[in-house]
Amino acid sequence: MAEFTLRLRRFDPESGDAPYWDEHKVDLEPHRSVLEGILQARARFDGSIAIRCSCRAAICGSCGVRINGQPALACHTHLDKALRGARDGVIEVEPMGNMPVIKDLIVDMDAVHWKKIRRVTPWLIAKQPVPEREYVVAHENMVDVTQSMACIQCGACVSDCLSMEVDPDFIGPAALAKAYRFVGDPRDAEQLERLQDLAEDPAGIFDCTHCFKCIDACPKGVAPMSQIMRLRRRATGDHHIVDRNNGARHESAFVSLIRDHGILWEAELLPRSHGGDSFFGKFAPAAGAELVDSLPVIAKMLLRRKATPMKILRPHNLPAADLKQIKRIYTTVEGREERFELNLYISGYDEEESEDTATAAVAADGGGQTAAESGQPGQSPEGSPTR
Amino acid sequence: MPAHDVLIIGAGLAGQRAALAAAEAGASVAIMSKVHPVRSHSVAAAGGINAAISIDDDWTSHAYDTVKGSDFLGDQDAIEIMCSEAPEEVLHLEHIGVTFHRNEAGLLDLRAFGGASMKRTAYVADITGQAILHVLYEQLMKHHETVDRYEEWFTTSLILDDDGSCAGCVARDVRTGAMEVFSAKNVILASGGAGQCYRPTTNALICTADGIAQAYDVGAPLMDMEMIQYHPTTLAENGFLITEGARGEGAHLLNSEGERFMEKYAPNKMELASRDVVSRSEQTEINEGRGVGEDGGGIYLDITVVPKKRVLEALREIVNIGRDFAGTDITREPIVIRPGQHYIMGGVKTDIDGRTPIPGLYAAGEVACVSVHGGNRLGANSLLDTLIFGRRSGEHAAARSAGVPMPSAPETRLHEDVARIDAIIAREKSGRRTSEIKDELGTTMNRLVAVYRDENGLREAHEIVRRLKEEAGTAYIDDGGTVFNQDVLGAIELGYLLDAAEATVVAAIERKESRGAQFRTDFPERDDDEWLKHIDISRNGGDAPSVSHSPVTITRWQPEERKY
Numbered sequence: 001m002a003e004f005t006l007r008l009r010r011f012d013p014e015s016g017d018a019p020y021w022d023e024h025k026v027d028l029e030p031h032r033s034v035l036e037g038i039l040q041a042r043a044r045f046d047g048s049i050a051i052r053c054s055c056r057a058a059i060c061g062s063c064g065v066r067i068n069g070q071p072a073l074a075c076h077t078h079l080d081k082a083l084r085g086a087r088d089g090v091i092e093v094e095p096m097g098n099m100p101v102i103k104d105l106i107v108d109m110d111a112v113h114w115k116k117i118r119r120v121t122p123w124l125i126a127k128q129p130v131p132e133r134e135y136v137v138a139h140e141n142m143v144d145v146t147q148s149m150a151c152i153q154c155g156a157c158v159s160d161c162l163s164m165e166v167d168p169d170f171i172g173p174a175a176l177a178k179a180y181r182f183v184g185d186p187r188d189a190e191q192l193e194r195l196q197d198l199a200e201d202p203a204g205i206f207d208c209t210h211c212f213k214c215i216d217a218c219p220k221g222v223a224p225m226s227q228i229m230r231l232r233r234r235a236t237g238d239h240h241i242v243d244r245n246n247g248a249r250h251e252s253a254f255v256s257l258i259r260d261h262g263i264l265w266e267a268e269l270l271p272r273s274h275g276g277d278s279f280f281g282k283f284a285p286a287a288g289a290e291l292v293d294s295l296p297v298i299a300k301m302l303l304r305r306k307a308t309p310m311k312i313l314r315p316h317n318l319p320a321a322d323l324k325q326i327k328r329i330y331t332t333v334e335g336r337e338e339r340f341e342l343n344l345y346i347s348g349y350d351e352e353e354s355e356d357t358a359t360a361a362v363a364a365d366g367g368g369q370t371a372a373e374s375g376q377p378g379q380s381p382e383g384s385p386t387r
Numbered sequence: 388m389p390a391h392d393v394l395i396i397g398a399g400l401a402g403q404r405a406a407l408a409a410a411e412a413g414a415s416v417a418i419m420s421k422v423h424p425v426r427s428h429s430v431a432a433a434g435g436i437n438a439a440i441s442i443d444d445d446w447t448s449h450a451y452d453t454v455k456g457s458d459f460l461g462d463q464d465a466i467e468i469m470c471s472e473a474p475e476e477v478l479h480l481e482h483i484g485v486t487f488h489r490n491e492a493g494l495l496d497l498r499a500f501g502g503a504s505m506k507r508t509a510y511v512a513d514i515t516g517q518a519i520l521h522v523l524y525e526q527l528m529k530h531h532e533t534v535d536r537y538e539e540w541f542t543t544s545l546i547l548d549d550d551g552s553c554a555g556c557v558a559r560d561v562r563t564g565a566m567e568v569f570s571a572k573n574v575i576l577a578s579g580g581a582g583q584c585y586r587p588t589t590n591a592l593i594c595t596a597d598g599i600a601q602a603y604d605v606g607a608p609l610m611d612m613e614m615i616q617y618h619p620t621t622l623a624e625n626g627f628l629i630t631e632g633a634r635g636e637g638a639h640l641l642n643s644e645g646e647r648f649m650e651k652y653a654p655n656k657m658e659l660a661s662r663d664v665v666s667r668s669e670q671t672e673i674n675e676g677r678g679v680g681e682d683g684g685g686i687y688l689d690i691t692v693v694p695k696k697r698v699l700e701a702l703r704e705i706v707n708i709g710r711d712f713a714g715t716d717i718t719r720e721p722i723v724i725r726p727g728q729h730y731i732m733g734g735v736k737t738d739i740d741g742r743t744p745i746p747g748l749y750a751a752g753e754v755a756c757v758s759v760h761g762g763n764r765l766g767a768n769s770l771l772d773t774l775i776f777g778r779r780s781g782e783h784a785a786a787r788s789a790g791v792p793m794p795s796a797p798e799t800r801l802h803e804d805v806a807r808i809d810a811i812i813a814r815e816k817s818g819r820r821t822s823e824i825k826d827e828l829g830t831t832m833n834r835l836v837a838v839y840r841d842e843n844g845l846r847e848a849h850e851i852v853r854r855l856k857e858e859a860g861t862a863y864i865d866d867g868g869t870v871f872n873q874d875v876l877g878a879i880e881l882g883y884l885l886d887a888a889e890a891t892v893v894a895a896i897e898r899k900e901s902r903g904a905q906f907r908t909d910f911p912e913r914d915d916d917e918w919l920k921h922i923d924i925s926r927n928g929g930d931a932p933s934v935s936h937s938p939v940t941i942t943r944w945q946p947e948e949r950k951y
Contacts, residue, residue, distance in 0.1 A: 012868065012870075013870050014868050014869065014870055031714060032625075042822070043820070043822035043823075043826075044820075044822075046865055047820070047821070047822070047864050047865035047866050047873075047874035047877070048865045048866035048867075048868065048872075048874055050871045050873055052422070052426070053592060054422060054426050054428070054591040054592050054593045055426075055428070055430065055431055055591040055592075056591070056592065056625075056627070057431070057627045057628070057708060057712065058707070058708075058711065059430055059431050059514075059517065059704070060425075060426045060427075060428075060430050060431070060591060061425065061426065061430075062422070062423075062426050076711060078711075102562065102870065102871060103868075103870050103871045104871075106871055109423070110538070117528075118528055122525050122528055123483075123484065123525040123526060123528060123529040124483060124484030124522075124525070126482060126483070126484075130482050133478060133494075134478060134481045134482075134487070134494060134495050135481065135482075136492070136493040136494065137489055137493050138489065138493055139488065139489040139490065139491065139493070139496070141489075142486050142487065142488050142489050142511075143488065143512075143700055145486050146486060146488075146511060146512050146514075146518075149486050149511065149514065149517075149518050149521070150512075150514060150517075150703070152425075152430070152517065153425055153521075181486075185484070185486065187484070220707075221707075
């Protein structure tokens, strides 16, 4: 047994008082969970502490909270690990972010999380005719969508989604992972329509900024951002959807810039995002319009000496030898007959395997995208702040 | 006042399946749950769902396995229905989107499970319950216009009208504390089991016998309540479930001498004998000093014999559970497990359409006892039970509503329940805390009403439960608010648990033989002459349970000696 101090964020909507901190000391084995700590405090000292919880085993998804500022399931975080992440020897537990607080650690999931889930037409639109027996589907397809089926709707990813913080309309990581569960399911009849819908929505798949927060937050290895990237690859690579938000062109501009220069060149990114790779792309009217829009930002940047005109306009280039390496990656990846889609359910977390798969993922995704989107096989669970 | 043809209480697999079936039959439907539907405990079902779906299989083989698994206490008419309708139900799930794993040919893959004579368990990795539950919830979202959802509403009482038919319920909006009467022509209880009577248990904190106690309270009989399933593989540390799928995929059980001891107890089926047999064997090994772990109270489950690739794709969840809750990498070393409370075979007595003897009151899933599980449930038959009898209840209730006028549920119970809750909140802080009483109940049941039982222990358990019931009457809570007052709901749940626990103990004392999950060291043999019958427990108006017996339905399989 060891003693741990929990500092809980409390809020009683009926009191008229502001939220406050409430500390309790609990006695438990160090590898018991933060949830067990909270339940002990509730049983021994204060029955009014409110937290949703049910299974205690990271399956039901009820107890999403923030522990020392990081989103996690309370039942899935050991007390000793939580203590290591604490600033002042006290484990701090708060309600999740991006959702309104109802009482203490309970947030309004319906107002945000479930509303977004409902946005993605969250049910199978079965291919017709429905067979008499089962649909014949490749084993790999079902294992593939199992990763997004493994989502327990806990809201941890929604809690810390940076894009959603800026744009509350963003459909968000959990709902888009749910969308992949249908887009990746060969039995669904409307994969193209789903992709078009999610690509054309200004708050859709191109609203994600690749920040990886949701991958860190997810207690079930769903890697929502990876599912979002898969949606993008299906939309742009397989179905050649060019969306009105310019998401597809913007992404392909990244890819071509890295191929040409080995490093991002922001001044060229804007025209390429609108006009494509050719020199004349610079004269695309939309590029001009956005340039004019951006003038105040550019002016500020220059005034504050964040950049000089020379630095902005001169092409950014890696040394030739490095650039050659980059091009080799492109040749390898683009020469593949099939896209690599690594999946946690296949690759696992194992250390020996993770090296291979991480390398493969980098190779598969090229410079414009990232290793982790293939199911974060390279990331050991120990490295995740929530574990 | 909300009024519906069919009101379903509980939104796990049985409840959601019932709601969808009733809506499809054209009834106006509401589904109510004290938690959000996807938090329901069906989510924890791991291994899979049984159906004689392979062309080499036959539903009668599935039915015989189930009858044998039940130690011949299961009602064979109900078992025949469940097993013969299973393939169609599983295909229905497949058609609405459940991502069942496939074999090389792209058809549903099947895995081996305990007590089954062939591979007949369809699965989604080891998250089958979660996958089905989430897919049914997808369907509820799809059919939001025909199924009203009351998520996070806690039922406090069932309401009967003057002629004794069920007319609705009283419920509390957990979020606001508002209490309301719901009128309904039919109520389907689908609120799950009573695992929280035990500590430890694999069951979630929400499994508090709500529906069992509510039905018992209005006079519906309970059946087979003595039959408590101890799952052979729960984490020694904290009682979490390790799926039977692990043994289905080939894992071994080993004692402290490294011996596959199941050879002694079930030479043919080994680790895949029925759960009561495996749990008892483990307990015998432990009692005779061949246990493992710190206090010798555990057994090794060795999953390292299963190919690692297979473990990663098909047993992912227990890799996580081992890593996160036991610090064990199951792909490299054995994990310490022991038998732990997992399921109740008993529940509210129903017929094959989910009807209780109270007109308009149905029950389906773990809350109910049809009885398809008898003395012992086979692994992967519980999901099937919830879906088949959930659907049948929904269909039957929808059909019944055509001929019944909409009742106007009387408000008496509402006023009583409001007063009851106010009284709990107003209690002086002089008695015990509700949490203490719940702890004592759980540890008592796990000590005295477990794998091995005897008269003295059961009598002691009964006395303790009676005392706890009295103490619960004055137990105090801390929360005086209305918004998410989980404290007061906990006090109500404690009352439900005590009712269910008492029924269990009384039935266990009554059955003076050993059958299925009930093993009496003072009556170690099965006695078909005397005890091939169900034990029914009902309240009959008073506080003390009264006991009666009812016959077991036998259609084609006569009782025989059970060997695995």
